[in-house]
Amino acid sequence: MPELRCRICAAAYPIGPLFFGCPACAAQGRKAALEVHYTQPPAKFPDPTKTGIWQWLDLLPCTDGVSLGEGGTPLTLLRPGLYIKNESCNPTWSYKDRAAAVSISMARQFKLPATVAISTGNLGNAVAAYSAAAEMRCTIFCNPDAPELQPALMQLYGARVFRGGNANALVRQYVERGTVFPATICCPLGGFANPYAIEGFKTIAFEIWQQLGRVPDRVFAPAGSGDGLYGIWKGFRELRDFGLTDTVPRMIACQAEGAACYAKALATNASAPVPIRRPRTVALSIAEEYGGYPALTAIRDSDGDAVTTDEEQILWAMGALAAKGIALEPASVTPFAIASALDPQQQDETWVLIGTGSLAKWPPLVTQGFALPNALPPDFDNLDQLM
Numbered sequence: 529m530p531e532l533r534c535r536i537c538a539a540a541y542p543i544g545p546l547f548f549g550c551p552a553c554a555a556q557g558r559k560a561a562l563e564v565h566y567t568q569p570p571a572k573f574p575d576p577t578k579t580g581i582w583q584w585l586d587l588l589p590c591t592d593g594v595s596l597g598e599g600g601t602p603l604t605l606l607r608p609g610l611y612i613k614n615e616s617c618n619p620t621w622s623y624k625d626r627a628a629a630v631s632i633s634m635a636r637q638f639k640l641p642a643t644v645a646i647s648t649g650n651l652g653n654a655v656a657a658y659s660a661a662a663e664m665r666c667t668i669f670c671n672p673d674a675p676e677l678q679p680a681l682m683q684l685y686g687a688r689v690f691r692g693g694n695a696n697a698l699v700r701q702y703v704e705r706g707t708v709f710p711a712t713i714c715c716p717l718g719g720f721a722n723p724y725a726i727e728g729f730k731t732i733a734f735e736i737w738q739q740l741g742r743v744p745d746r747v748f749a750p751a752g753s754g755d756g757l758y759g760i761w762k763g764f765r766e767l768r769d770f771g772l773t774d775t776v777p778r779m780i781a782c783q784a785e786g787a788a789c790y791a792k793a794l795a796t797n798a799s800a801p802v803p804i805r806r807p808r809t810v811a812l813s814i815a816e817e818y819g820g821y822p823a824l825t826a827i828r829d830s831d832g833d834a835v836t837t838d839e840e841q842i843l844w845a846m847g848a849l850a851a852k853g854i855a856l857e858p859a860s861v862t863p864f865a866i867a868s869a870l871d872p873q874q875q876d877e878t879w880v881l882i883g884t885g886s887l888a889k890w891p892p893l894v895t896q897g898f899a900l901p902n903a904l905p906p907d908f909d910n911l912d913q914l915m
């Protein structure tokens with residue numbers, strides 16, 4: 529049976545709507561995050577009667593799922609030793625669908641009628657869509673820098689959307705009412721977190737293990753708040769802890785130079801991600817002021833690293849991957865930007881890049897520098913010359 533367990537004092541609690549960290553630690557004036565812990569090995573793993581993330585139900589906290597067909601995304605070979613997990617193939621075109629599917633399933637299990645999330649775009653769309661599927665009220669606090677297509681889509685899914693403001697404090701007040709599920713990604717150091725989203729992200733690790741037939745040597749993941757990277761690490765850790773694999777991959781956090789909270793923490797041997805006063809990068813989905821403590825522990829525990837790339841390289845990677853048939857947003861191509869200069873074969877290794885979301889939700893980036901196609905000429909001779 530799964531339970532919630534404190535990351536600091538190891539106190540255990542039944543699965544429930546606990547969003548303000550460990551009560552035992554709080555009683556001693558300490559902030560500590562809870563996470564889902566499984567006390568028994570999975571029996572049916574994968575479960576052949578289910579699809580997508582629900583094949584892994586034995587290591588998920590839900591009893592059943594709100595589903596739009598998430599998970600089961602392709603693992604595509606880019607060159608020998610280098611694969612990309614193309615998460616743009618999820619229902620709202622990003623890996624946040626995995627987190628939203630588990631979060632909204634838990635909200636339904638807890639009989640909470642409403643959901644809320646803070647988002648630059650991808651998470652907001654995922655939470656809005658899954659809330660719609662579960663017939664729940666949904667409120668999204670959207671980053672004002674997101675292209676207008678993002679809040680427009682959220683509204684189309686039926687969410688109430690607000691732009692900008694001090695969303696963290698407002699969300700906390702809203703959740704304290706006790707009728708709202710915070711389907712949001714947050715840094716649990718603040719004592720306020722959703723422990724269930726991570727369970728959705730970890731299914732990426734299970735799928736990679738299934739698709740490769742083994743655990744890769746390195747996993748390159750874009751990292752902002754870091755819940756995605758931490759979730760994938762937790763998945764690999766569970767595979768090892770339950771004896772399904774012997775090894776775990778090194779987790780490589782991929783960051784933009786203008787938002788390098790983990791790279792700076794490693795460089796200065798800091799115990800927490802270094803806050804970035806004004807994150808600046810075209811990779812808006814990982815332009816976070818505050819990184820997550822769990823992601824930093826995943827990097828260190830896996831003997832991993834945090835690597836940065838610059839704006840020029842990110843835009844190059846976006847075009848280079850699209851030229852291979854995979855159109856991903858700037859944050860999602862940071863792993864490719866970083867790994868493309870290196871050769872896994874030289875080290876006799878297998879690497880997997882996490883392509884977290886589609887470029888299609890970022891219209892200004894698609895059309896920037898784009899020339900209108902030629903008008904169709906009236907006869908074939910002229911057309912032949914143009915072709």
Ligand SMILES: [Zn+2]
Nearest residue numbers: 534537550553
């Ligand atoms: Zn505790």
